Amino acid sequence: MTADHPKVLFFGVGSVGAVYLYLISKVASTTAVCRSNYDVVKEKGFTINSTIFGNGLHVAPNVVRSCEEAAAQDSRPFDYVILTCKVLPGIYPKIIKSVVTPGHTVIALLQNGIGIEEEYLEAFPNNPTLTAATYCATVQRPPGVIAHQEVERLEIGSYPSSAPNTHAQAFTSLLQQAGATATVFDDVQAKRWYKLLLNASWNPICALTQSSDVQFMQSSEDATNFVLDVMLETREIALSQGYDIARAEVEAQWERATRRVATGKAVEPSMLQDVKAGRKTEVEAIVGNTVRMARAKGVPCGKLETIYLLMKSLDRRMGGGA
Numbered sequence: 001m002t003a004d005h006p007k008v009l010f011f012g013v014g015s016v017g018a019v020y021l022y023l024i025s026k027v028a029s030t031t032a033v034c035r036s037n038y039d040v041v042k043e044k045g046f047t048i049n050s051t052i053f054g055n056g057l058h059v060a061p062n063v064v065r066s067c068e069e070a071a072a073q074d075s076r077p078f079d080y081v082i083l084t085c086k087v088l089p090g091i092y093p094k095i096i097k098s099v100v101t102p103g104h105t106v107i108a109l110l111q112n113g114i115g116i117e118e119e120y121l122e123a124f125p126n127n128p129t130l131t132a133a134t135y136c137a138t139v140q141r142p143p144g145v146i147a148h149q150e151v152e153r154l155e156i157g158s159y160p161s162s163a164p165n166t167h168a169q170a171f172t173s174l175l176q177q178a179g180a181t182a183t184v185f186d187d188v189q190a191k192r193w194y195k196l197l198l199n200a201s202w203n204p205i206c207a208l209t210q211s212s213d214v215q216f217m218q219s220s221e222d223a224t225n226f227v228l229d230v231m232l233e234t235r236e237i238a239l240s241q242g243y244d245i246a247r248a249e250v251e252a253q254w255e256r257a258t259r260r261v262a263t264g265k266a267v268e269p270s271m272l273q274d275v276k277a278g279r280k281t282e283v284e285a286i287v288g289n290t291v292r293m294a295r296a297k298g299v300p301c302g303k304l305e306t307i308y309l310l311m312k313s314l315d316r317r318m319g320g321g322a
């Protein structure tokens, strides 16, 4: 690795990818694999309007259409391959194979969901896999233009958690040099479960109701408490996996949105963005895996099971997967 200027590939650069591409481009050479936004990003780069980093920020990486194209451009191996695409199981390890050099490239998953890492470990047993609970409320609209608000934080660790965290430390230092908020955890799955409280509730609820979080909370007297109930079910499932989240911590996650009702500053969860755009959703990574883990341990989760059933049906009507 060129320690002071690593070579980094971002795979699937939409809203979260663009924010981290903007940051990491300050300290590394970056390549972005783009699809629907390829033409505009190739011509103009990304523009980011962020309540945290500022408005009118610009980044123009090396833009390619595929991993094969990136691999063919330069024989030096990539030090990091960062996945910021949506989690659609069973697809991406094969797609990124040409940019992963065995024994060298670090794979980092900046994505939502639970139980998403195993397929990378299976496909690349000799490469370190990192996984991150990703807090970064963003939307790309129109292509190449990103609106980012409220939070930017990565909680990073190795997968599995028992693997050495040397690479997680190095990746975190790189992000910190770039101006990101990043922290390493010995068992990052605890952090992923805590993040899942938000995603297993808000993402499908807003996608199913075509509402921002604030719109949903304003829709009926019971709406806000329904979200808390879904979070509490997720908490019980986390407990069955060995992760004990205090009720006060669940309420803290819930209150991140409830306190925004007064200000009207709504968040459009990424799954709602997918449904609005007619794209496949992360229903399996976020809800399906959670429900399956609950069933395996006999944890009741009637609300999540209903949400899963409804979301699966909605997802079937979406196109445009990998």
Ligand SMILES: NC(=O)C1=CN([C@@H]2O[C@H](COP(=O)(O)OP(=O)(O)OC[C@H]3O[C@@H](n4cnc5c(N)ncnc54)[C@H](OP(=O)(O)O)[C@@H]3O)[C@@H](O)[C@H]2O)C=CC1
Binding pocket: 011, 012, 013, 014, 015, 016, 017, 033, 034, 035, 036, 037, 065, 084, 085, 086, 087, 095, 110, 111, 112, 113, 134, 135, 136, 137, 138, 139, 140, 269, 270, 279, 282, 320, 321, 322
């Ligand atoms: N948005 C948010 O606020 C947050 C999102 N997250 C998580 O971060 C991850 C990324 O989300 P987000 O940035 O919103 O997603 P986006 O949909 O905005 O971006 C994903 C990008 O991946 C691209 N992509 C998918 N498959 C391919 C492919 N085969 N080749 C090239 N490009 C591809 C998509 O292209 P195309 O447009 O062609 O589909 C799209 O540009 C998800 O796991 C999400 O849950 C986490 C925190 C907050």
Ligand SMILES: CC(C)(CO)C(=O)C(=O)O
Binding pocket: 112, 134, 136, 137, 138, 198, 199, 202, 203, 267, 268, 269, 270, 271
């Ligand atoms: C911003 C947040 C927390 C909303 O649920 C998110 O992670 C997402 O949109 O996927």
